[in-house]
Amino acid sequence: MSSVALALRVHAPEYLERFGDRVPLGHRKVLGCITRCRTGELGGVQFQCDSxxxxxxxxxxxxxxxxxxxxxxxxSDWLAKQTDRLLPVHHFLVTFTVPEELRSLLRSNQREGYAAILLVAAKRSAT
Ligand SMILES: [Zn+2]
Structure with missing residues (x-):
């Protein structure tokens, strides 16, 4: 059991008792899933070890x-897949958050848009 699941098993009941009326149903379902995962409360499987x-x-x-x-x-699988995709060179991953109003304009003018963003970022980092 993960430490998150363990912490939730210990503290979620008191949390839900105090604030349960304000916790959305979807959140309560997630808490129920995580706290019961692999505990046997959801059933179990008997198997014989090959080794x-x-x-x-x-x-x-x-x-x-x-x-x-x-x-x-x-x-872990996703991380391994992403790691396999890395180029064998030093590089950086840069993430920009573009305002909603500009996203369609940027999508249709990517070359100019990304050049403008990088130019502004470079100027700001130089100051
Ligand atoms: Zn689970």
Missing amino acids: CGSDHWVGRSCGNRHCPNCQKNKT
Whole structure:
């Protein structure tokens, strides 16, 4: 169980008792999923280990997209895939937040738009 799940199992009941009437239903569902994930409350699976031959039982996972237990492998897979895509050179990742009003203009004029953004950023970083 992740430390997030453990912390939620300990503190979520009191939190929900105090503020539950103001917590959106979707958030309560996520808390329920994370706190019950792999505990056995969602059922479980019995299997025999190919290596040692022993029988093992594991609790079912919740599968919720917000659950750190369930998303750990997906996150690791995504990170490995992104790492494989890295070019073998030193580089930087720069992220700009463009105001909503300018996004369609930027999409249709990418060359000029990105050049203008980088020019302004370079001028501001020089001052
Ligand atoms: Zn889960």
